[in-house]
Amino acid sequence: MNNALGATTSAGPTVFVVYGASGDLAKRLVMPGFAALAAADLLPQRWVLIGSGRRATPDEEYREHVRDGLREFARGKSGVTDEVIDTILPGLRFAGGGFSEDDPGELLDAIAAAKAEVGEDAQVVHYLALPPSTFQSYTKAIAAHGLAEGTRVVYEKPYGTSPESFEELDRLVLSVFDEQQVFRIDHFLGKEATQQLHVIRFANRMIEQLWSNEHVAQVQIDVPEVLGVDDRATFYDETGATLDMLVTHLLQVAAEVALEPPADWTSDALAQAREAVLTKIRPVDPAEVILGQGTGYQEIKDVREGSTTDTFVAARVWVDTERWQGVPFVLRTGKKLAESHQNVTLVFKRPLNSPQKDDEAAPETLTFTLSGNGSVFAGVTARRPGVSDDLVPGRLYLDLAELPNAEPLPPYAALLRDVLIGDRALFTTSAGLRDAWRVVAPMLDERPELHPYEPGTWGPQAAEAIAAPFGWLTEQQSS
Ligand SMILES: NC(=O)C1=CN([C@@H]2O[C@H](COP(=O)(O)OP(=O)(O)OC[C@H]3O[C@@H](n4cnc5c(N)ncnc54)[C@H](OP(=O)(O)O)[C@@H]3O)[C@@H](O)[C@H]2O)C=CC1
Numbered sequence: 001m002n003n004a005l006g007a008t009t010s011a012g013p014t015v016f017v018v019y020g021a022s023g024d025l026a027k028r029l030v031m032p033g034f035a036a037l038a039a040a041d042l043l044p045q046r047w048v049l050i051g052s053g054r055r056a057t058p059d060e061e062y063r064e065h066v067r068d069g070l071r072e073f074a075r076g077k078s079g080v081t082d083e084v085i086d087t088i089l090p091g092l093r094f095a096g097g098g099f100s101e102d103d104p105g106e107l108l109d110a111i112a113a114a115k116a117e118v119g120e121d122a123q124v125v126h127y128l129a130l131p132p133s134t135f136q137s138y139t140k141a142i143a144a145h146g147l148a149e150g151t152r153v154v155y156e157k158p159y160g161t162s163p164e165s166f167e168e169l170d171r172l173v174l175s176v177f178d179e180q181q182v183f184r185i186d187h188f189l190g191k192e193a194t195q196q197l198h199v200i201r202f203a204n205r206m207i208e209q210l211w212s213n214e215h216v217a218q219v220q221i222d223v224p225e226v227l228g229v230d231d232r233a234t235f236y237d238e239t240g241a242t243l244d245m246l247v248t249h250l251l252q253v254a255a256e257v258a259l260e261p262p263a264d265w266t267s268d269a270l271a272q273a274r275e276a277v278l279t280k281i282r283p284v285d286p287a288e289v290i291l292g293q294g295t296g297y298q299e300i301k302d303v304r305e306g307s308t309t310d311t312f313v314a315a316r317v318w319v320d321t322e323r324w325q326g327v328p329f330v331l332r333t334g335k336k337l338a339e340s341h342q343n344v345t346l347v348f349k350r351p352l353n354s355p356q357k358d359d360e361a362a363p364e365t366l367t368f369t370l371s372g373n374g375s376v377f378a379g380v381t382a383r384r385p386g387v388s389d390d391l392v393p394g395r396l397y398l399d400l401a402e403l404p405n406a407e408p409l410p411p412y413a414a415l416l417r418d419v420l421i422g423d424r425a426l427f428t429t430s431a432g433l434r435d436a437w438r439v440v441a442p443m444l445d446e447r448p449e450l451h452p453y454e455p456g457t458w459g460p461q462a463a464e465a466i467a468a469p470f471g472w473l474t475e476q477q478s479s
């Protein structure tokens with residue numbers, strides 16, 4: 001069955017090739033997403049998944065690797081049980097020997113064998129769970145070995161490592177594939193709470209009416225992480241926080257917040273609205289950016305000696321639309337910070353005749369937490385119950401997983417499903433990414449100073465000023 005976007009509602013036989021199958025992404029997110037689809041009975045009836053990598057690995061060893069990863073990262077979530085894991089393992093194969101233009105390693109044979117099993121007309125999905133520096137060579141290899149025609153390809157982010165390499169990659173990709181075959185993934189767009197941003201905004205007048213510079217003083221998109229980069233230092237050291245998170249997830253989420261009412265409620269129109277507002281985000285002023293590097297980062301195995309890679313970034317960006325004129329969007333992310341959360345917070349102006357006279361009191365806020373199944377809460381002021389005139393901060397709370405008949409999917413499961421059925425609405429396009437690169441170009445050309453920070457803190461002290469006058473609203477402050 002086809003929907004309005006040309007996507008089908010169920011997928012036929014599929015050969016799914018995961019390049020970089022031994023890596024961190026595959027272990028922590030892609031395979032758990034696959035398992036969540038299996039648990040929800042959303043995988044195609046007939047499928048084979050081929051892990052690709054440079055090291056020769058027997059199928060059985062790869063299955064053990066996947067099983068261990070699923071037990072650690074998927075079991076107990078989204079219906080994934082040991083039984084579900086056991087149903088996946090027989091469908092896994094491994095093709096070693098790498099994959100390049102000159103040498104396909106074991107992959108062509110593995111694909112041929114997989115098609116013989118699930119059907120010669122099986123759709124092939126290439127998933128590049130690889131460092132971005134390898135995207136061009138793998139694209140050329142897919143073309144050289146005749147694997148492009150009729151297939152789908154998923155590119156991880158960042159798509160390019162600079163505005164120039166983005167253009168080069170995109171030219172190459174579009175010389176090999178039609179745009180309809182290309183799925184540029186940004187898993188923050190697949191998060192349940194990200195998808196709620198526009199729904200809760202537009203479906204509720206009391207919220208929709210507040211969604212502009214008339215009422216909002218600041219928008220915070222705050223993704224600090226306790227996590228370090230020890231297992232993926234080679235990738236991270238050539239990427240850094242700005243490319244890993246800012247030009248990708250944080251800007252896409254900013255666009256979701258800032259978009260104008262879409263032409264209609266199809267996912268296509270929503271995607272267009274998101275891309276349209278990206279064109280309105282002003283190139284960042286390097287004076288409004290703070291970069292940091294955690295002390296001890298340079299001692300991590302595989303980090304280059306004297307590395308100047310940023311492990312922290314905070315930036316103020318501006319959306320030049322009538323709705324958002326004068327409202328700073330402040331974005332922050334970094335590794336080895338004091339706390340992990342993924343919060344999108346609208347900070348409201350003070351009410352005109354508030355009983356709250358304390359200028360230092362917590363501001364009124366509306367927060368969407370993107371992590372896990374997501375939640376939405378409003379930070380409000382109330383009277384302390386009892387014999388009291390004191391005003392205290394309180395919270396109105398909505399747990400998305402508690403909504404009627406909720407069956408939340410992890411973002412990688414939702415997006416893998418979209419790839420399988422051919423729905424590109426939650427994927428980025430060349431035009432949208434070109435705008436994201438345009439926004440960050442000034443801070444790549446004129447790189448701000450790199451501030452050191454201690455692991456376990458909130459990053460460089462200088463980053464506090466980016467979120468002035470409210471400061472970064474940690475969960476505790478907004479509770
Ligand atoms: N990890 C995460 O949390 C997330 C990562 N991503 C994106 O996923 C992609 C992969 O990230 P991640 O898994 O963390 O990275 P890894 O460093 O773990 O690399 C993934 C795999 O790629 C292969 N590889 C590494 N370098 C090369 C190379 N030069 N040539 C060929 N193959 C290579 C390796 O497999 P082998 O040695 O077996 O060939 C490696 O296991 C990146 O684009 C990243 O931005 C996106 C969202 C989250």
Ligand SMILES: O=C1O[C@H](COP(=O)(O)O)[C@@H](O)[C@H](O)[C@H]1O
Nearest residue numbers: 029157225227244245249342371
């Ligand atoms: O893309 C990435 O995202 C993760 C954070 O995403 P999560 O929602 O799965 O926690 C980040 O840790 C990683 O560095 C980055 O590559």
